Amino acid sequence: MRDQLEEAHRHQDDGYGRAQHLNKVELPKRFYKLVDIGRSEEGFAVTLDGRPLRTPGKKVPVMLPVLDLAQAMAEEWAAQDAHIDPASMPMTRLINSALESGEEMIPAFRAEIGKFAGNDLLLYRADAPQELVAEQERVWDDALVKLARKLDVAFQPTIGVIHQAQPPATLEKLDAALEGQGLLSLTALVSITGLTGSGLLAHALLHELMSADEVWLAAHVDEDHQIRLWGEDEEASERRAKRRVEFDIAVRVVDALR
Numbered sequence: 263m264r265d266q267l268e269e270a271h272r273h274q275d276d277g278y279g280r281a282q283h284l285n286k287v288e289l290p291k292r293f294y295k296l297v298d299i300g301r302s303e304e305g306f307a308v309t310l311d312g313r314p315l316r317t318p319g320k321k322v323p324v325m326l327p328v329l330d331l332a333q334a335m336a337e338e339w340a341a342q343d344a345h346i347d348p349a350s351m352p353m354t355r356l357i358n359s360a361l362e363s364g365e366e367m368i369p370a371f372r373a374e375i376g377k378f379a380g381n382d383l384l385l386y387r388a389d390a391p392q393e394l395v396a397e398q399e400r401v402w403d404d405a406l407v408k409l410a411r412k413l414d415v416a417f418q419p420t421i422g423v424i425h426q427a428q429p430p431a432t433l434e435k436l437d438a439a440l441e442g443q444g445l446l447s448l449t450a451l452v453s454i455t456g457l458t459g460s461g462l463l464a465h466a467l468l469h470e471l472m473s474a475d476e477v478w479l480a481a482h483v484d485e486d487h488q489i490r491l492w493g494e495d496e497e498a499s500e501r502r503a504k505r506r507v508e509f510d511i512a513v514r515v516v517d518a519l520r
Contacts, residue, residue: 289345289346289347290345290346291344291345291346292342292343292344292345292346293310294310294311294339295311296309296310296311296312297309297310297336297339297340298312298336299329299332299333299336300314304325305325305326305327305328305332306325306326306327306328306329306331306332307323307324307325307326307332308324308326308332308335308336308339310339315335315339317358317361317362318358319358319362320361320362322361322362324357324358324361326357326446327444327446327519328518328519330514330518331353331357331446331514331515331518331519334353334511334514335351335353335354335357338350338351338352338353338354339351339354352507352508352511353511353514353515356449356450356453356508356511356512356515357446357515359449360445360446360449360450361445363445363449364445365445367445368444368445368448371445371448371449371451371452372437372440372443372448373437374452374455375436375440375448375451375452375455375461375464375465376433376436376437376461377461378455378459378460378461378462378464379428379433379436379460379461379462379465380427380428380433380461381425382460382461382462383458383459383460383462383463383481384402384405384406384417384419384460384462384463384480385406385417385418385419385420385426385428385462386419386420386421386422386423386426387399387402387419387420387421387422388421388484389421389422393487394483394484394487397483397487398483398484401479401480401483402419402480402483405462405463405466405471405472405480406419406462408466408471408472409462409465409466409469409471412469412471413435413436413439413465413469414435415429415431415432415435415436416429416431416432417432436461436462436465439465439468439469440468443468444519446515446519447468447515447516447519447520449515450511450512450513450515450516450519451464451468451512451516452464453508453509453512454467454477454509454512454513454516457481457505457508457509457512458477458478458480458481458509459481460480460481463477463480463481467513467516468516468520470520474509474510474513478506478509482502485502
């Protein structure tokens with residue numbers, strides 16, 4: 263189960279590492295000319311020279327419930343040049359990961375988001391320096407207040423890293439708030455959770471309490487404080503930019519399916 267969870271949110275720093283690995287192996291040659299979208303009662307399918315896509319591992323038919331996701335995948339396939347580079351196809355990777363996980367993974371994905379939310383980034387605060395304390399309070403408290411009002415929950419933030427259990431009723435309501443989310447949406451939410459380190463920010467995005475930019479900012483309060491102190495590291499900036507691409511793709515999936 264853990265292996266499948268990791269595959270579903272491999273759009274963390276892992277995504278950068280995998281992209282680097284793909285640069286070292288021989289990429290498959292483009293074998294198709296025409297990319298199109300087929301429509302049926304079941305949904306939308308991306309076709310290559312008239313043949314619908316299947317996932318690379320389990321050969322699951324790629325059938326999408328909304329046109330926007332099919333268009334995003336089709337654009338990625340159409341943009342490939344002489345070779346097919348999976349590193350340049352984040353939507354395709356995310357959709358394939360979801361479909362190969364299967365519907366049976368839905369409870370595990372909900373549990374994964376809940377596990378992060380119960381030990382969330384937003385709930386563990388610094389005691390110094392004062393500039394960081396103030397920024398965490400400004401950004402993170404705003405997110406917690408919005409979630410508390412929307413979902414009728416209460417949080418218990420703490421200073422330091424010693425575990426602080428959250429009210430059982432809060433965790434139950436957070437899980438209930440994911441009721442009705444399907445496999446694609448939950449896979450995207452797991453990706454967002456992993457990329458931000460916060461199940462609560464994933465909830466805030468899902469329930470339209472925060473914009474994508476606000477969520478990304480909240481996820482990097484600590485990192486941005488370090489950058490202000492010591493300057494920006496080029497390699498870290500590149501990793502962050504690549505993670506932002508994965509994040510935006512996951513957000514697009516959630517938005518399309520909302």
